[in-house]
Amino acid sequence: MPSLRVLVADDEPVSRTVVGAMLKKAGYEVAFASDGEQAWAQLSVPTPPSIALLDWEMPGLKGPEVVERIRARGDQAPTYVILLTARDSSADIVTGLKAGANDYVTKPANEDELIARVNVGARVVELQAALAERVRSLEEALANVKALQTLLPMCAYCKAIRNDQNYWEKVETYFHDHSGVSFSHSYCPSCYDRFVKPQLDALEDVTQAQRRQNGR
């Protein structure tokens, strides 16, 4: 599968470069933003990066503000956001997560921890994409099945069904048109005894009568 794209937004070039290099080494494709406005712009294109690492303290828009904007938009495939922060008091962490971040990493980032957390993000993104694809194909399948009515008027004798246009159709035709179901015809044991066997017997009688006539 193609490598995921990760946005690294940090106004401080040293951190940005180090984090970017860690991600590249782990096989991610990396995009950079040097402030919150740039990050917001890069996350507002039709196919934004799947994962964003946003620094908390940036001039202009701060990390949590960028997250709030993204979440307010209610994307179909929401970006997985990790806040990078030198703040590590639990009050700050709660603020960041409440703003809509999925996770946070304290700075300076430890390479193993950062990559492990980004990998978690990648799993979530892939799972979400797989689910979205599944929902899409189910919706497509549903759209193809013409709705079956819940209460079907059926003839008590010949079992024909009255369709929406008030015509009486054979059961086979009705179900075929409304669900794509096809029927193969056979007979059940009791109908075999009731209908098929007498017919076969009658045929047998006729054949024997003919043989007798011919033999004469």
Added chain:
Amino acid sequence: MMPVLDPAVIESLRQLTPPGEPDVLSEVLRLFLDDVPGRIARLRSAWQDGNAVEVQRAAHSLKGSAGNIGATDLLSVCRSLDDQGRSGDLSNLAPLVTALETEYAKVAAEIKSLIKS
């Protein structure tokens, strides 16, 4: 005496270079030399203007840069400046600003010798 730059951090930066790509360690160290003096100057002038918010902001970003290259002593000075700026009390800042500049000079000298070697 503690080394100016933590050797473990320097080694891990060295290992970030993918095969056939430009050296990440020297790129990061050069960026540090390009970027940090401006931030120190901003901190100094914010302090002279009595602008605690700007002092804190500059100290905070310096803290990130120092932490990333394992400049341990510089990092602890930045941390104190960050805390002071946050508290809004800039009255005892003079020794910290001086320490910031001294520590930076040590780090810069160390980086230059590293880049040369």
